[in-house]
Amino acid sequence: MRLNKVNCIGLGWVLALSLALAGQSSLAVAQEGEEVPAPAGDLPPPADDDGLSDEELAELEGGEEDLDRVGPEVFDEGVKLYYEGDYVGASKRLWDYMSGNAPGAKNYGYAEYFMALSLDQLNLTHGAVEYYFNVAKNRTKPELLPDALQALEVLSRKVPIDQDLIFKDLIYDTSFGFIREDLRGFIEYIQGLLDYRNGFIQWGQLHFQRIDKGSYYYYKARYVQAVYELVKFQLEESLKIFEEIMASDFEQADVINKTRQSVARILFEQKKFDEAYQMYERIDSPVEKQASVFLEEAWAKYYQKDFRRAMGLLYALEAPAFYRYFNPEKFLIKALIYKNLCHYNVAKDAVAEYRQHYGEAVEAIYNRVDMDQNEILLDAALQDPALIEMSEFGGLLDTEMGRLADYSADWGENGLLDHLNRIYELKIKDTNRRLKMKLDRAIRSVAEDLLEFEEQMNLLEYEIGLSIYKRIKGTPTQKEASKQSVPSSGPQVYYAFDGEFWNDELHDFRFFIEDRCFSEERWE
Amino acid sequence: MRLGTRHGGGRVLLSALVAAGLLLSPKPTLAVDQAQYQEQGSTSPIQRRKYELGHELSLGWAYLPLDAYYKGYGLQVAYTIHFSDLVALELFRVGWSYNIDTKLKNKLIDQMPDISPGEFPAVVLWEHTNLLLKLFYGKQSFLNGTVLHFELFATAGGAFVFRNPYPIWDGDQSNAHYEFGVNGGFGFRFWLNPDWSVRVDMRDTVILFTLNQSKLRAKNSAMIGLTFAVNL
Amino acid sequence: MHPSVQRKFTSLLLVSCLLVLMGGPLSADDSGDLSEGRVYAIQDRDFRMSQEFSVGLAFLPLDAFYKYFALSGHYVLHFNDLWAWEAIHVSFSKFMDINTGLEAQMSSDWDVSATDTEKIDYFIDTNLMIKPMYGKVALFNKWVVYLESYFLLGVGAEKFQTAWFPAVDVGAGMRIFLTNTLSLRFEAREYIYIEEGGVDSTLFLGFGFSYNAFAEDRFIDRDSQRVGVRQ
Numbered sequence: 001m002r003l004n005k006v007n008c009i010g011l012g013w014v015l016a017l018s019l020a021l022a023g024q025s026s027l028a029v030a031q032e033g034e035e036v037p038a039p040a041g042d043l044p045p046p047a048d049d050d051g052l053s054d055e056e057l058a059e060l061e062g063g064e065e066d067l068d069r070v071g072p073e074v075f076d077e078g079v080k081l082y083y084e085g086d087y088v089g090a091s092k093r094l095w096d097y098m099s100g101n102a103p104g105a106k107n108y109g110y111a112e113y114f115m116a117l118s119l120d121q122l123n124l125t126h127g128a129v130e131y132y133f134n135v136a137k138n139r140t141k142p143e144l145l146p147d148a149l150q151a152l153e154v155l156s157r158k159v160p161i162d163q164d165l166i167f168k169d170l171i172y173d174t175s176f177g178f179i180r181e182d183l184r185g186f187i188e189y190i191q192g193l194l195d196y197r198n199g200f201i202q203w204g205q206l207h208f209q210r211i212d213k214g215s216y217y218y219y220k221a222r223y224v225q226a227v228y229e230l231v232k233f234q235l236e237e238s239l240k241i242f243e244e245i246m247a248s249d250f251e252q253a254d255v256i257n258k259t260r261q262s263v264a265r266i267l268f269e270q271k272k273f274d275e276a277y278q279m280y281e282r283i284d285s286p287v288e289k290q291a292s293v294f295l296e297e298a299w300a301k302y303y304q305k306d307f308r309r310a311m312g313l314l315y316a317l318e319a320p321a322f323y324r325y326f327n328p329e330k331f332l333i334k335a336l337i338y339k340n341l342c343h344y345n346v347a348k349d350a351v352a353e354y355r356q357h358y359g360e361a362v363e364a365i366y367n368r369v370d371m372d373q374n375e376i377l378l379d380a381a382l383q384d385p386a387l388i389e390m391s392e393f394g395g396l397l398d399t400e401m402g403r404l405a406d407y408s409a410d411w412g413e414n415g416l417l418d419h420l421n422r423i424y425e426l427k428i429k430d431t432n433r434r435l436k437m438k439l440d441r442a443i444r445s446v447a448e449d450l451l452e453f454e455e456q457m458n459l460l461e462y463e464i465g466l467s468i469y470k471r472i473k474g475t476p477t478q479k480e481a482s483k484q485s486v487p488s489s490g491p492q493v494y495y496a497f498d499g500e501f502w503n504d505e506l507h508d509f510r511f512f513i514e515d516r517c518f519s520e521e522r523w524e
Numbered sequence: 525m526r527l528g529t530r531h532g533g534g535r536v537l538l539s540a541l542v543a544a545g546l547l548l549s550p551k552p553t554l555a556v557d558q559a560q561y562q563e564q565g566s567t568s569p570i571q572r573r574k575y576e577l578g579h580e581l582s583l584g585w586a587y588l589p590l591d592a593y594y595k596g597y598g599l600q601v602a603y604t605i606h607f608s609d610l611v612a613l614e615l616f617r618v619g620w621s622y623n624i625d626t627k628l629k630n631k632l633i634d635q636m637p638d639i640s641p642g643e644f645p646a647v648v649l650w651e652h653t654n655l656l657l658k659l660f661y662g663k664q665s666f667l668n669g670t671v672l673h674f675e676l677f678a679t680a681g682g683a684f685v686f687r688n689p690y691p692i693w694d695g696d697q698s699n700a701h702y703e704f705g706v707n708g709g710f711g712f713r714f715w716l717n718p719d720w721s722v723r724v725d726m727r728d729t730v731i732l733f734t735l736n737q738s739k740l741r742a743k744n745s746a747m748i749g750l751t752f753a754v755n756l
Numbered sequence: 757m758h759p760s761v762q763r764k765f766t767s768l769l770l771v772s773c774l775l776v777l778m779g780g781p782l783s784a785d786d787s788g789d790l791s792e793g794r795v796y797a798i799q800d801r802d803f804r805m806s807q808e809f810s811v812g813l814a815f816l817p818l819d820a821f822y823k824y825f826a827l828s829g830h831y832v833l834h835f836n837d838l839w840a841w842e843a844i845h846v847s848f849s850k851f852m853d854i855n856t857g858l859e860a861q862m863s864s865d866w867d868v869s870a871t872d873t874e875k876i877d878y879f880i881d882t883n884l885m886i887k888p889m890y891g892k893v894a895l896f897n898k899w900v901v902y903l904e905s906y907f908l909l910g911v912g913a914e915k916f917q918t919a920w921f922p923a924v925d926v927g928a929g930m931r932i933f934l935t936n937t938l939s940l941r942f943e944a945r946e947y948i949y950i951e952e953g954g955v956d957s958t959l960f961l962g963f964g965f966s967y968n969a970f971a972e973d974r975f976i977d978r979d980s981q982r983v984g985v986r987q
Binding site for chain 3: 311312315343346486488489490491492493494495496497502504505508509510511512513
């Protein structure tokens with residue numbers, strides 16, 4: 001039927017997303033010609049809109065006249081404070097040392113490294129990244145390179161970081177020579193991934209071949225290769241690689257879960273709904289990262305006609321963790337399920353609920369005005385895989401910059417606070433600029449999706465009305481619907497849902513409702 | 525860097541040692557530590573509690589069962605500020621007890637003319653200021669039908685106790701004791717709805733000193749409270 | 757109020773209070789009507805009891821002259837997830853009493869000596885156990901711990917120094933599951949015994965470790981289940 005075809009088309013994004021994720025799985029490469037601000041220590045020339053004069057910059061960097069006035073005892077004190085766990089004090093003294101010495105000073109590289117460590121400990125991760133970058137890029141102390149790279153590798157997995165700065169400017173553009181075995185995988189993976197993204201497949205393969213088999217980055221590299229095969233429509237080869245990844249014994253690793261989701265999507269497209277569902281259920285990432293999993297599972301269960309389970313999964317999507325998740329499909333599936341169970345009034349309510357959520361956004365699209373001012377569209381656009389990491393990075397910068405004020409008493413006097421504020425300000429401006437460049441395209445894409453859903457909802461609303469009319473005209477039947485009951489005891493425990501979301505329950509919701517269709521034909 | 529200064533050499537040496545220490549510090553082993561690659565998520569098992577408390581006022585009954593000479597039946601009122609899901613401050617819990625003599629006390633007074641009722645000071649009023657540590661929050665499914673939400677907590681704090689052998693309205697306070705001590709115990713609460721809950725407290729108060737009595741005798745009094753609490 | 761009646765009343769109040777509180781949801785809303793739809797989180801019970809052997813400590817707080825500690829042992833046969841039979845419970849409190857000092861105080865203050873108070877030696881009883889509530893709690897907002905509540909009704913006897921008294925008991929408790937085979941029990945029981953010339957009662961507060969023998973008989977096949985979502 002027409003509506004279902006539309007749904008299937010709607011599900012095409014599932015595969016498309018898989019492809020997009022591969023390219024941008026952990027990397028958002030800057031657009032060509034984009035300007036990447038230099039890291040701390042090497043502050044960039046003032047941008048047109050930042051209003052920093054040369055004098056101000058010189059002051060920020062400590063001023064020439066102050067150089068060489070600070071002795072090594074200040075550095076030693078900073079290091080001592082670091083080892084004593086006083087990271088605020090350590091940063092202060094290290095900045096005293098750095099601002100009073102030229103970058104060529106003997107301990108300058110160490111000072112930058114300890115500054116990075118201290119900021120890292122204070123959860124000022126972007127500040128730390130800037131200094132790790134300096135240590136790794138300038139290599140005034142080459143012996144610190146592995147430690148700096150290792151810290152960057154860990155941060156790249158734990159928090160959003162400036163990927164242009166680290167991946168592109170540092171790792172992709174630098175030849176590191178011999179590198180420690182445990183870091184080689186990370187370096188080769190990033191270099192290979194960027195080669196793949198730039199179309200240099202053979203070079204990428206060379207990088208990937210140098211990664212130790214069985215390591216985390218080996219599987220990440222294999223994932224990139226599997227997606228590349230998928231792009232070439234080499235389904236068998238792609239599945240082979242995916243299976244190899246799934247056979248690994250890593251638990252709760254992003255690459256394994258992305259692989260499971262990709263395979264589930266392929267199975268779904270092959271209409272193997274049960275297998276797809278089982279594959280989705282194997283995903284063990286933290287629940288708050290599983291919004292798309294719940295939605296896709298709901299589709300799989302819907303097509304299996306397991307409406308009780310499908311609706312349960314939609315309820316899971318009501319959890320606070322998914323509050324910002326853009327999913328007009330939820331209302332579509334909900335209305336379809338109610339309609340299939342001949343609960344026409346609530347089916348209509350689901351359509352109305354959709355309008356309540358997205359009506360304003362749809363109106364904005366029709367009117368073609370201020371689309372980027374519409375909160376729903378903006379929010380949805382920021383969930384675009386291409387933007388999500390950038391927006392998360394922007395959020396992190398805002399948060400960390402806000403926390404800098406906590407240290408004003410310690411860092412205000414010697415200029416470190418101003419220095420860090422300036423670093424964060426510049427990065428925020430740059431991130432916002434890049435976000436804005438990509439946002440317009442993402443908003444257009446969201447708008448198109450939303451219009452498609454609007455069309456489907458209109459059609460569904462019409463079909464619901466038609467069904468109500470048919471039912472009124474039809475003859476009631478004596479046929480009994482299958483009874484649903486909740487046992488008072490047994491090997492399973494039933495928690496009646498009351499609005500409180502326990503993470504361990506989200507996959508276990510079931511919707512109990514009577515089937516009112518009796519002898520009516522179901523919606524197919 | 526001024527290497528030529530008097531202390532400079534030493535400093536440089538220290539710096540070098542620090543740096544060497546840094547380089548010699550244990551490096552990660554080459555074996556793959558898979559745990560580090562696990563995705564990090566929220567550590568809280570509940571995304572948002574349905575039942576959260578801010579300022580709580582509770583009012584209810586109290587029962588003081590342990591004294592050999594009387595049993596106390598009382599009323600109490602408490603005000604608690606909940607700072608988080610884990611910690612709360614019970615700013616005050618004030619209670620009054622109506623005491624009923626036990627058989628033992630009656631027998632003693634009846635049979636021993638020398639013994640005066642004034643020799644049996646009983647807890648009449650008390651005040652507790654406590655910290656609450658809310659260890660458990662959870663729910664239970666009753667016969668797979670209804671879900672009951674509850675929490676269990678531990679509590680401890682300071683206590684003031686006013687003991688008197690006679691009820692307040694008798695006005696005779698010649699044998700009154702003003703006592704200070706500490707109290708501790710456990711309790712639980714279950715919610716009737718997001719605003720109202722029923723709270724049960726079990727506490728023991730140990731008296732450390734008595735203001736107007738020189739005779740030191742370790743005393744304790746247990747209290748069981750059943751109160752209705754409203755989240756303001 | 758007569759003191760002995762009062763004691764019975766207060767003891768009963770304690771236990772009935774617990775019973776009422778733990779049975780609170782009885783009066784709550786009913787889940788029968790599914791016409792408008794209702795959502796349940798349906799989960800396999802991670803912990804199911806089979807044959808339980810338990811040892812523990814008990815405290816008997818209400819006697820004026822002696823506070824008793826007791827060593828307890830239980831064997832419970834769990835028929836299913838709702839019903840069980842505590843085939844035997846024995847608690848020994850002989851030689852485990854603590855003198856409250858009341859006698860000494862009476863003697864020193866008023867030169868009075870109390871008449872002999874019979875001490876409790878032990879309890880023995882058999883109980884029907886119903887476990888209508890199963891659930892979970894977040895410990896420190898971080899870990900999920902599973903538990904169940906149960907209620908007891910039984911008959912038995914209390915042995916005092918000189919005589920046996922027949923008794924009935926009611927109780928309520930909570931079991932916290934540590935593993936499939938180990939759990940902790942916290943419970944309160946009220947023993948109402950018939951003594952010469954009347955009825956009296958004893959409040960029993962217990963805590964115990966339980967071993968769940970043959971636990972594998974009750975395991976649910978989880979092969980097809982997803983992994984790792986539980987935090």
